[in-house]
Amino acid sequence: MTEKLIETTRELNREQHIEEVAQIMSIRARGAVPMACVRTYGCQQNVADGEKIKGQLEQMGFSFTEDEEEADLILFNTCAVREHAEDRVFGNVGALKNIKHRNPSLLIAVCGCMMEQEHVAEKMKKSFPFVNLVFGTHVIHKLPELLFRTLTDGRRVFERGDDSEDKTIIEGLPIRRDGSFKAWVTVMYGCNNFCTYCIVPYVRGRERSRKPEAILEEVRSLVSAGYRDITLLGQNVNSYGKELTPAISFAELLRQLDEIEGDFQLRFMTSHPKDATRELIDTIAQSRHISHHVHLPFQSGSNRVLKAMNRSYTREKYLDLVAYAKEKIPDLSLTSDIIVGFPGETYEEFCETVSLIKEVEFTSLYTFIYSPRVGTRAAEMPDPIPYEEKSHWLRELLAVQEEIAEKRCSVMVGTVQSVLAEERSPKTGLLAGRSGGNIMVEFAGGDELIGQFCQVRVTAARIWLLNGELV
Ligand code: SAH
Ligand code: SF4
Ligand code: F3S
Secondary structure, three states, X not given: XXXXXXXXXHHHHHHHHHXXXXXXXXXXXXXXXXXXXXXXXXXXXHHXXXXXXXXXXXXXXXXXXOOHHHOOEEEEEEOOOOHHHHHHHHHHHHOHXXXXXXXXXXXXXXXXXXXXOHHHHHHHHHHOOOOOEEXXXXXXXXXXXXXXXXXXXXXXXXXXXXXXXXXXXXXOOOOOOOXXXXXXXXXXXXXXXXXXXXXXXXXXXXXXXXXXXXXXXXXXXXXXXOOOEEEEEOOOXXXXXXXXXXXXXXXXXXXXXXXXXOOOEEEEEOOOOOOOOHHHHHHHHHOOOEOOEEXXXXXXXXXXXXXXXXXXXXXHHHHHHHHHHHHHOOOOEEEEEEEEOOOOOOHHHHHHHHHHHHHHOOOEXXXXXXXXXXXXXXXXXXXXXXXXXXXXXXHHHHHHHHHHHHHHHHOOOOOEEEEEEXXXXXXXXXXXXXXXOOOEEEEOOOHHHOOOEEEEEEEEEOOOEEEEEEO
C-alpha cells in the first residue's frame, strides 16, 4: 500500500516536472521550440541510455539538433572505459566555454559512466564551472526532476545514484530511437565480473536483469513497428536471468523471443566466454531469427594473462567452445575484443594472442591498447612495457588480422547473403548493409529497399567490404 502511494506520488511529481521544464524552456527559447544537442560516447549500452534521455527530453518539448550553436541544452553522455574516451570528453566540454560565453542561457549537462567516478565528477565540478548539471548512469530516469532543479535552484546540480538506485530497473521510460529499422534492447544492466582492467562494474553497478515479459513485449512491439534488426544488450548477456525469480537462462530468453512471428533478425552482445554455453550455440543453430554472428571477446590468448585479468576461462576452454560453435553453425561469423599490453604481458604472451587469432579466423576484431583506470586492480600492477612498443605489437597483430579478413571475405564470393539494406553509401552511391555475419555489403538497388532484407549474391571481396548483386 505504502509502496503504491510512493509510486503514485513519484508519477505525479514526474508529470509536474515534465510540464514545468517544458514551460520554462519555452520561455527561455522565446516561444520557439527548445533545441537539445545530445552527444553519446562509448558502447551500445550508452547509446541505448542516450535514446532514453532523448525520449524524456522529447516529452519535455525539446527538438533535436546536431549544431551546438543553435542548442538551448547540450548534453554529453560519456564513457569511462579508456583514457582516450575521457580525454575527448574533457576536450569537448572545455570547448563549450566559448559557446556559453556567447549564449549565457545555454544549459550544459554531462552524464554517463565517467560521472559515476567520484574523482572525475569532482574535476567536472572544479574545472568546468559553466557545466550546470552532472548526473550518473543510475539516475537517468530522474532527468525531468534534475532539469527542473537546475532551472529553478539557481545552483549547479550534481546527482549520483544511491545504493537502492543502482539495484533497481525503471521500466516504461520513453525511448526516442536513432534508427527506424535497427533497435537496441537492454536486457540487463551492470556487471559482476570485475575483470582487473575494467571500470564498467564500478560505474554501472551490479548485474540486474529485466523481466522476460518486459523484454518480450518490447521486442514484439518493435517487430510490429517494422524494426528488422534488434540487438539485445548487456555487459555479459549469458548471465541474464540468474538473479530473477523464477530464474531463466539467456538461451531460454532467446528461444522465447525467437517464437515471435515477423521479418526480423536478433543479435546480442556481449557474451563472456566463461558463461557462454553449448546450449547457447544450440539455440542459435536451431533458431529462425538469431543471426549467425557471435561477438565473443577473448582479450588475450595467454592463460597467465587471462588469469591476471580475472577472466575465469582458459585459452583451451575458449577454443573448445569455438570449435563446437563452428561445427554446429558452419557459416558462423565470430568477432572479438582484444587488449594488447596488459600490465606485465610479455612479447611471447602477446604472440599467443596472435596465434589464437590465426586459429579462430575472426571476421573482425576490436583491438585496444591497455589503458590504466583509476580504482581497478590492474592499475596497481607493474607495467614496464612502454606505450610505443605496445603500439608496435598492435600493428603486428592488425597485419595478421587483415590477411585473415581478406581470406574470410574472399571465400564468400559466389554465396548468397541476406543483407539488411541500411543506407546509400555516400562514396559509391550503392546500397550498403550488413550480412547476417555482420560484414558490410554494397550492391545496386532502389531506395525502396532501404530497411528491407535483400538476397544478394557476393561478386567481389575487398578487405572489410563485399560487393554483390540482387538475386
Ligand atoms: N562486457 C564486455 C566488454 C565491455 S568493454 C566484455 O566483457 O567483453 C569493451 C572492451 O573494452 C572490452 O572487451 C575490452 O577489450 C576493452 N577494455 C575494457 N577496459 C579496458 C582498458 N582498461 N584498457 C583497454 N581496453 C579496455
Ligand atoms: Fe568489464 Fe569484464 Fe564486465 Fe566486460 S565482463 S564489462 S570487461 S568487467
Ligand atoms: Fe563506456 Fe560505460 Fe559502455 S564505460 S564502454 S559507456 S558501459
